[in-house]
Amino acid sequence: MYILKLGSRFSSQKSYDYLYGINPVMSALYANKRQFTQLYVNQTQQNDYINPRISNILNRAQSLKLDVQMIPKNKLERYCSNDHHQNVILKCSKLNYCNQLSDESNFVLLDSVQDPQNFGAILRVCFFLGINTVIVEKKGQCPLSPTVSKTSAGALELMNIFETDNLATFVKQRKHEFQVIGSGFESNSVQN
Template identity: 30%
Template sequence: MLIYGRNPVFEALRNGEVLEVLVAKGIEPRVVRELEEYNIPLKFMPRIELDQMVGSTQHQGLIAEVADLHFSDVDDIFDLAEEKGEQVLMVLLDGITDPRNFGAIIRSAEVLGAHGVVVEERRSAPLSAVVAKTAAGATAYLPIAQVKNMARFIDQLKEHGVWVYGAAGEARMGVAQVDYARPLALVIGSEGDGMRRLVREKCDELISIPIQGKIQSLNASVAASILIYQAVQSRSK
C-alpha cells in the first residue's frame, strides 16, 4: 500500500513499516538527510508522477510503500488502557464512510487520549492511504478495531461493565452532565443520518453538545473531538 504526506511517512519510518520511499525531485535537502537516517531505499521522481500515483497533490513530496494497514483486536484497546492505568475510553463509529472524517477522528482520538476506535465491518470507510494521510501518523499508535455488528458489540461491552453514550443533537443530557470516570464508549453516528435506530437504542444514555449558533449540527470529527476532550478533562479533575 502507498501512504503519502510527511507526517504519515515519517511515523511509518519510525515504526519500521516502510519498504521504499518515493521522493519528489527538488525536495528540500534537509528532508532527504532525515530520510537517509532510516537506511531505506529512496527513489527520486518528478513531482507530477507522484501526483498521478496517489491522485492528489497533497503528498508533500513523499510517498512510502508500506504493508497494508490492518485492524487491531478489540482486546488491544483494553490493553492500552491498562498500560496507562486508566479506565477504558473508546470511540465507536456508526456509519462514518468518509475517509477524511475517519482519519480525523483517529487523529483526535490518539492526540486527546482515547484508547481506540471501533468500526463496523460493512458501514465504514476502509483503512486506506487517505485515512492514513488525514490521521497524520496516528494509525501507528492507536488501535483501530473492526466488529461484524455494532449493536451486538455494544451488548458485549455492557456485559464487561462499559457504559455507552451516544452523541445525539436532540439529547437532553449535555456533555457536562456525564459521569466520565467509569469505563466508557462514545458512539458517533454518520453526519447525514446519525446513529442507526438499533445502535441508538442500545446506548445507556444519549448526550448532546450545546450549540450556540444558528447551525444546529457539527462535523462528525469535530463532535468526536469535543466529546473525547470533555471525557479526558473530566477524568483529570
C-alpha cells in the same frame, strides 16, 4: 495507485497502499505495522536544501534498509492523485485491523463513518485526546486508506483499529466491563 485516485472505493482492491505526506509516512515508518516496499522522494530534496523532516524520514528508511528512489515531482504525482504528497510517498502493505483488544481504559466506537476525511479527522482528535484504540463495524465503514492516514496526520498509523461484526452486540457483550457513553444526532440521544 495506477489510474485510480487514492481514497477511491476501488483502491481497497490493491494489495498495497501509497501513503503520502510527511506525517503519515513518518508515522508508518516508526509504527512499523506495515511491510515497506519503496520510499519515493522528490529529487529536489537531495540538492542544497533538504526539509529536516524528510531528512528524518530518509534516516529512518536507511535504518530499515528500505529502498529509496529520488524521482521528479511529476512522477510522484503519478502515485498520488493530488499535490498533497509533501515530496514523499511510501509504497507499503495495507494496514491490517488489530485482532485483539488490550485492556485500554478508553476507546471510541464509530458506527458507519463512510467519508475518509471525516474518519481521519476523528482519528486525529482521538489520538490528541490520548485514545489509541478505535472500534469500527465491518459493514458500512470507510476502509483504512491513504486518505484516512493523511487526514489523520499519521495518527491512523499509530492507533489500534479493531473491527467487529456488529457494534450493538459488541457493546451488549462488554457493557459490564466498562462504562458506555453514547451520543447520536437527536438532542436527547446522549445517554450514560
